[in-house]
Amino acid sequence: MTATQASTAGKIVAAAERRMRESGFHGFSFRDIAADVGIKSASVHHHFPTKEDLGAAVAEAYTKRLIDALGDPNDPQRTPEALIALYVDVYRQGVQKGRQTCLGGMIACELTSLPNEVGRGGAVFFERSLSWLEAVLRRKPPTAEPEAVQAQALRLLALLQGAALIAKGLHRKDAFDLAVKSILE
Amino acid sequence: MTATQASTAGKIVAAAERRMRESGFHGFSFRDIAADVGIKSASVHHHFPTKEDLGAAVAEAYTKRLIDALGDPNDPQRTPEALIALYVDVYRQGVQKGRQTCLGGMIACELTSLPNEVGRGGAVFFERSLSWLEAVLRRKPPTAEPEAVQAQALRLLALLQGAALIAKGLHRKDAFDLAVKSILE
DNA sequence: GTCTATAATTTGATAGAC
DNA sequence: GTCTATCAAATTATAGAC
Numbered sequence: 001m002t003a004t005q006a007s008t009a010g011k012i013v014a015a016a017e018r019r020m021r022e023s024g025f026h027g028f029s030f031r032d033i034a035a036d037v038g039i040k041s042a043s044v045h046h047h048f049p050t051k052e053d054l055g056a057a058v059a060e061a062y063t064k065r066l067i068d069a070l071g072d073p074n075d076p077q078r079t080p081e082a083l084i085a086l087y088v089d090v091y092r093q094g095v096q097k098g099r100q101t102c103l104g105g106m107i108a109c110e111l112t113s114l115p116n117e118v119g120r121g122g123a124v125f126f127e128r129s130l131s132w133l134e135a136v137l138r139r140k141p142p143t144a145e146p147e148a149v150q151a152q153a154l155r156l157l158a159l160l161q162g163a164a165l166i167a168k169g170l171h172r173k174d175a176f177d178l179a180v181k182s183i184l185e
Numbered sequence: 186m187t188a189t190q191a192s193t194a195g196k197i198v199a200a201a202e203r204r205m206r207e208s209g210f211h212g213f214s215f216r217d218i219a220a221d222v223g224i225k226s227a228s229v230h231h232h233f234p235t236k237e238d239l240g241a242a243v244a245e246a247y248t249k250r251l252i253d254a255l256g257d258p259n260d261p262q263r264t265p266e267a268l269i270a271l272y273v274d275v276y277r278q279g280v281q282k283g284r285q286t287c288l289g290g291m292i293a294c295e296l297t298s299l300p301n302e303v304g305r306g307g308a309v310f311f312e313r314s315l316s317w318l319e320a321v322l323r324r325k326p327p328t329a330e331p332e333a334v335q336a337q338a339l340r341l342l343a344l345l346q347g348a349a350l351i352a353k354g355l356h357r358k359d360a361f362d363l364a365v366k367s368i369l370e
Numbered sequence: 371g372t373c374t375a376t377a378a379t380t381t382g383a384t385a386g387a388c
Numbered sequence: 389g390t391c392t393a394t395c396a397a398a399t400t401a402t403a404g405a406c
Contacts, residue, residue: 008371026211027298029399043372045401101294105347108354109286109294113212122354147367154364158347162290165346166339169293169307179339182332193389214381228390230383 009047011037017058021100025055025110025118052115059121062103063128066090073135080139081184084156087133088180091160095167095176104129105161129157156183194232196222202243206285210240210295210303237300244306247288248313251275258320265324266369269341272318273365276345280352280361289314290346314342341368 004010015036019028030041030051037044048054069090073083094100107114107122114122133153163179166172189195200221204213215226215236222229233239254275258268279285292299292307299307318338348364351357 022296023298024209024211024295026209027295030401031399039371040373041400042374042402046371049401051400099297104354105290105350106294108350109291110209110212111207111353112284113208119354123356126351126355148363151363151366154348154351154360155344155367158351158364159340159344160347161350162343162346162348163339165290165293165350166311166343168296169289170311171308175339178333178336179343181336182340215383216381224389225391226382227384227392231389234383236382 008037008039008043012044012047012054013058013061016054017062017103018100020055020058020106021094021103022098024106025051025114050115052117055115055118056121059103059107059118059125063121063125066125067128067132070132073132074139080136083136085184087136087156088160088183091164091180092176095164095173099168101164101168102161105165126157130154133157159183193222193224193228197229197232197239198242198246201239202247202288203285205240205243205291206279206288207283209291210236210299235300237302240300240303241306244288244292244303244310248306248310251310252313252317255317258317259324265321268321270369272321272341273345273368276349276365277361280349280358284353286349286353287346290350311342315339318342344368 005014012033015033016028019032019036030044033054034041034044044054048057070083070086071078075083078086091102094102104122104125107118107125111119111122130150130153133156134149137149137152137156159180163176166179167174167176190199197218200218201213204217204221215229218239219226219229229239233242255268255271256263260268276287279287289307289310292303292310296304296307315335315338318341319334322334322337322341344365348361351364352359352361
């Protein structure tokens with residue numbers, strides 16, 4: 001049950017996602033979200049009773065949107081290389097759009113202080129992302145020394161997570177491209 | 186001016202570092218730190234008047250400790266490969282010791298909601314880390330297609346950051362080793 | 371579904387005694 | 389340097405009118 005962007009619930013989730021990715025789960029309040037959307041904090045609670053509910057909804061919507069945007073990893077119309085480039089571009093957009101790092105990375109960072117359902121949402125995000133990457137990588141012709149597909153997917157995801165983090169921490173968007181350019185070669 | 190571990194100020198910084206790396210800057214309070222050290226929150230304020238002061242002190246101590254532990258990147262007694270392995274081990278220890286990710290990554294994650302001096306401390310950490318890595322990589326014999334040392338260092342740091350994050354988010358410590366094993370080959 | 375009003379708690383921070 | 393006591397503000401969350 002993912003709210004559309006047009007509904008109030010959808011606007012709330014969108015605002016909360018942006019805030020979470022910029023500032024972390026504890027870096028925004030119900031009042032912040034209410035102000036973003038143009039309503040009062042009590043109305044936010046009407047749609048998402050607790051902050052745990054809101055955080056879990058954000059994680060679920062974020063994961064679904066990513067997987068939907070990526071599409072079928074086995075689509076014969078698209079080469080594995082093109083699919084990988086598409087995946088890299090998702091992260092690049094977050095970096096370019098303004099200091100938004102991956103929601104999964106943010107959840108992992110603050111994990112110990114997060115409500116259970118939010119942490120679970122982050123784990124699901126990583127699992128789905130890795131499954132998609134593994135499916136794509138399985139299509140590539142095996143190299144001379146075939147690295148386990150699982151390890152390749154982990155390495156790819158880790159590189160993107162870290163590159164986005166460094167670019168944000170250093171205020172250097174070009175650091176992202178420098179770090180990940182080897183992927184596309 | 187870095188407090189020793191034995192002093193109260195040192196214990197406060199150590200406790201704050203652990204909490205920041207596990208839970209984020211907004212994931213702990215002065216009262217939490219006071220309880221960890223065995224004093225009252227007013228006493229914590231005596232050593233670090235504001236949370237910004239405390240966060241900046243943690244970042245500075247963390248950076249200094251890492252660089253000190255790594256030592257001279259041009260030490261002829263140690264090969265570049267051994268130095269890289271040492272660097273990887275620093276991150277592995279954080280993962281193994283229990284869900285502690287890199288402080289620099291955590292600061293980058295929450296950047297927008299952090300006090301200025303804390304954010305600056307995170308940037309300094311990344312700069313110092315990259316400088317050390319670049320110095321080590323400059324010693325390696327250039328490969329056929331010489332990748333820029335700067336890009337190599339960024340890629341290495343990003344991979345470690347991301348691998349630690351994924352391991353924490355998935356509760357899978359083995360994910361870290363799988364993701365970074367290619368570095369050591 | 372949104373609002374006003376407010377409860378209950380926590381937080382960063384200060385004053386002042388010892 | 390540590391304590392007790394307390395403040396002012398912010399936070400999550402709820403009750404009830406419209």
